[in-house]
Amino acid sequence: MAADAQVAFNRELAELAHHHYQSGEYEVAEQNALELWKREPGNTGVLLLLSSIHFQRRRLDKSATFSSLAIKANPMLAEAYSNLGNVFKERGKLGDALDHYRYAVNLKPDFIDGYINLAAALVQAGELEQAVQAYARALHLNPDLYCVRSDLGNLFKALSRLEEAKIKCTGQG
Numbered sequence: 001m002a003a004d005a006q007v008a009f010n011r012e013l014a015e016l017a018h019h020h021y022q023s024g025e026y027e028v029a030e031q032n033a034l035e036l037w038k039r040e041p042g043n044t045g046v047l048l049l050l051s052s053i054h055f056q057r058r059r060l061d062k063s064a065t066f067s068s069l070a071i072k073a074n075p076m077l078a079e080a081y082s083n084l085g086n087v088f089k090e091r092g093k094l095g096d097a098l099d100h101y102r103y104a105v106n107l108k109p110d111f112i113d114g115y116i117n118l119a120a121a122l123v124q125a126g127e128l129e130q131a132v133q134a135y136a137r138a139l140h141l142n143p144d145l146y147c148v149r150s151d152l153g154n155l156f157k158a159l160s161r162l163e164e165a166k167i168k169c170t171g172q173g
Contacts (some may be wrong), residue, residue, distance in 0.1 A: 010039055017049060026057050044070045044077055051083045060087050078108035082117055089121055097121050106136075112141050116148060128159055 017032035023130045030053045037046050051066035070080035085100030101118035105111050119134035135152040139145060156164045 012037060013039075014046065014049075017046075021053060021056075026053050029053050030057075035112055042073050044074050044080070047073065048077075048079050048083065051080070053070070055083065055086055055090075060090055063087050076107055078104040078111050078114055081107065082111070082114045085117060085121070089117075092122060094121060094125050098125060105134075110141055112138050112145070115141070119148075119151070123155065125173075128155060132159070 013032055013036045017029050020029035033046055033049050033053060047066050047070035051063045054063035064084060067080045067083040070077050081100045081104040081118060085097040088100060089097035097119050100113060101121055104114040105118060115134045115138035120132045122131035122134060132155055135148055138148050
């Protein structure tokens with residue numbers, strides 16, 4: 001029974017940490033996540049959360065450390081590679097960011113956030129046609145993503161592909 005209570009407590013602590021993270025209460029989220037990490041040091045969900053918290057708090061070294069720990073625990077964890085990509089992008093290392101985003105979506109072909117991150121980095125790198133493909137893949141996976149539809153429409157406009165913008169970005173294509 002004690003083990004069941006411990007599992008339930010850890011689950012509640014994880015939910016609380018995520019709630020505070022989603023609310024922008026990063027300090028409290030970090031405290032909860034660190035407590036949970038002490039209890040479950042190999043929990044990749046906690047490691048990803050800590051990576052994200054530190055990224056939001058602009059602690060890029062710590063964000064990268066927690067992403068790397070998550071990868072060490074599970075080398076197939078696409079989200080950890082994407083988080084590392086975010087750190088590289090923020091540091092101006094666009095090539096490394098693109099490598100990590102591409103690796104993430106190769107590991108997890110249905111990883112919508114990975115495609116969105118990849119597309120944004122491709123736009124920043126001036127690789128607009130590839131960005132179109134990444135945004136299109138994200139929309140294929142979830143056609144209801146208004147922000148992605150809008151970004152893709154703006155990209156089509158920048159490429160002077162107005163008809164495609166009208167068709168693909170109004171939900172008709």
